[in-house]
Amino acid sequence: MSKLLFSFLFLVSFLAFPNEYERIDRKVRNYPNFKNIHDLGYRIQNDFTTDEERVRAAFVWLTQNMIYIKTFDDTFKTSRIISYQSEYGRQKQIREVVLGWIEKAFRTRKGVCLEYSLILNELCLQFGLPSKVIAGIAKTDIRSSEVDQTYKNHTWNAVQIDGIWKLMDPTWASGHLDLVSQKFIRKQLDHYYFTSPSEFIKHHFPTNEEWQLLDNPVNLKHFLSAPIYLTDFFGKGIELSPKTKGIFSISSEDNNYIYFDQLPRDHGMYYWVHGSSEIRKMGFKKGTDKSYISKIRLKKKLPKNHNLLTVFMDDKPILNFKIIEKQATN
Known part of the structure; x- marks a missing residue:
């Protein structure tokens, strides 16, 4: 009897998991237009009580509101020269630059992977959670030889909940850019939310090996020469x-x-x-x-x-x- 009860409770909890996300997603999709990122963060904190609910809400807001587009300013963005006399001064100026990027992207609702990652990271920090923007290689082609280890073409996120780091990519989860029309096609893909490290490494290779979150890290050569795993590969028992x-x-x-x-x-x-x-x-x-x-x-x-x-x-x-x-x- 106890085994039967356990199986029933497990099934109920399994079925309730996506339904709980549906409740969060529906609420976030009906949010009004916020003037700044902190107002959005406060609203999420008031509407949801757990860390996981708040991270989910922030993630879904990005997938439903941001448009992936590489603007003229992004293409010819110049580096800002900063001068400082202490580590505190350096960090303060870097923070000012980052906030400038975040504010502009939030206001225009446009950006590339860096803006997506910075906004999600800022919201997670506002929730009081350890959070990181991860830089590395997103797998878009197949190569027989390695690239420079310092090469980076993408950013994504890691957030710590209940002592466990979780991986997510709000950019890839938002949809894709149609190569013919050059229009952004919005489609929320939950595969890139709290993806298991063993699956995430199939399409994301962090510059810092630590952020593979694997006991046996994958080397760059294997990552580059492997096939490209498309979203529909996952969840099929293969x-x-x-x-x-x-x-x-x-x-x-x-x-x-x-x-x-x-x-x-x-x-x-x-x-x-x-x-x-x-x-x-x-x-x-x-x-x-x-x-x-x-x-x-x-x-x-x-x-x-x-x-x-x-x-x-x-x-x-x-x-x-x-x-x-x-x-x-x-």
Whole structure:
């Protein structure tokens, strides 16, 4: 009887979790227009009581109100020269610069990843929570060689709740920029909210290894050469093997394979080479190490720009691979 009761309570709590977020999200979506970030922070603190509720409210406000856009000012933004005679003076001037960025982005409701991260960080600090803006590499392409370790193209956030650091990316959670129309398409993606470190490292690589929040950190070379994990990959009960590389070669002496460590029985996967009209269903065989192996068949010659292969599951793209003419050398 006790086991049955435990199972019932677990199920109820599991189902209540997203419903609780729905309550928060709905309330935040009906917020009025705030003149400054501190008024927004005070409203959130009055409306919600727990740290997690407040962070969720701040996160959702960003996804619903900010527009990702790179303005002329962002493109040609000049560095501000600061002079100081003490560490206190340096920190004070840096703080003034940061507040200027935050105030402008909040007023215009426009910005790029840095503005998104700074606003969320400022709200978390207002709530009295340890909070960090994390700089690093967002995975947008697949490379066979490393880049400079100091290279950064993205920022995201970490906040500490009940002694545990949580990762989130309010920029990627807000939607995407349509490459054809150059218009921002708003779509809230909760995958990037409190994402588990083991999933977050699949698309975000922090410059400081500490912020991977992993017992066994991933190295940069593996991160860059792995496939691109698309949002619909997650939550489907699949796990790609570390043996799977993100680069296929049409002139390789070795066959091109995709390895899965975990795979549902009815997966219905297929793949498509961009620009072609051919779609191939993926077949699998069991490997000696209990992995699932699928052979990818590529034509010996592909037309120009046919250099990307996408894997689909349930008719949704889940993985991208790069196709090259020759086998990559390391």
